[in-house]
Amino acid sequence: MPNTLIHTIEIYKLYIPLKEPFVISLGPINEVQNVVVVIRTSDGFTGWGECSPYMTINGESIDTCFIVGQYLAKALKGRNALDLEHCSSVMDGIIYANTSIKSAFDIALHDIAAQHAGLPLYRFLGGEKKKVIQTDMTVSIGTPEKMRADAIRFTxxxxxxxxVKLGESKEKDVARIKAIREGIGNEIPLRIDANQGWATADEAIEVLKALAPYDIEHCEEPIPRWRFMELGKVSAASPIPIMADESCGDDHDAERLIQLNACKMLNIKLGKSSGFxxxxxxxxxxxxxxxxxxxxxxxESRLGMTAAAHFALLHDSIEHYDLDTPLMFAEDPVEGGIVYGEKGVVEVPEVVGSGARVKEEYLRGAERVMV
Known part of the structure; x- marks a missing residue:
């Protein structure tokens, strides 16, 4: 195996304001609090990774990622950055879970490996540019009037x-979808995400049946993820196809859901899977x-979303793209990387590696540690 040794690792806290609060059933987000990992090798390669910890989903915060990242950095320093499986095993051997911060390291390591191979990241991963990536756009929870106005604007x-983010009562959620459909008509696909908001399988089934007349493409994580044994019941009774999100973190979760015939679709996030x-x-x-x-x-900023977009080109089974969060930022801290075109088109850079990095002015004043 080729060899390029990890020389230094830098970990940064990145705070970015949003244009407006982003609200889901698990609570509001008022500010982006992400962690950037920069890995430099002894022969001059630099890899960039980012994670966006979510306390109510992956149990991590910007502070835990900053601390745990130092444990991971000390363990990885001096190792071969190109031995991706070994580096992943080292991180898993240091600490259980903590998938968000592990993903930032994994993304940075893959960036280095792709650069070393002289390939764009998507090609290094095994993907091809044979499809157009178009992201959806998300309407967060609010009044029916506000959600309708946002949906019209995005359409x-x-x-x-x-x-559309949902996950409260049947009455509120149906009123929201009704208002949105009245605003945008019936031509544009609607997707809904309850973020575990409906407490039981029976409640979820009741709401999903009430929403069926509004032509919903699919529903993400209708019930609490710890009720995964009941997700198959929801899927069997729901007129709307079910997609697992919070209940599908890594490949072990995916294997379990598949064995249970729990759902028709899975939502992959690098921050849940520990990376690529x-x-x-x-x-x-x-x-x-x-x-x-x-x-x-x-x-994630465009740094993390660039990694996700490269991954989206991996396989034909990846059909849906939810890569819109950088469009909610009041500022763009990234140079290079994906470009958002008209109608939600996401253009993946044809450069060696991922092609994205954080602008120096955002790193200069950030809290950081170097290992």
Missing amino acids: TKGFPAIK LKAKKIVQLASNAGMHLQIGGFM
């Missing part, structure tokens, strides 16, 4: 699908099972 901009290595295993498992996939994220 006017040509996004191919509107994703385990996400690729999810794709293989889902492909073998004939399942459809979505690639999404948390609140």
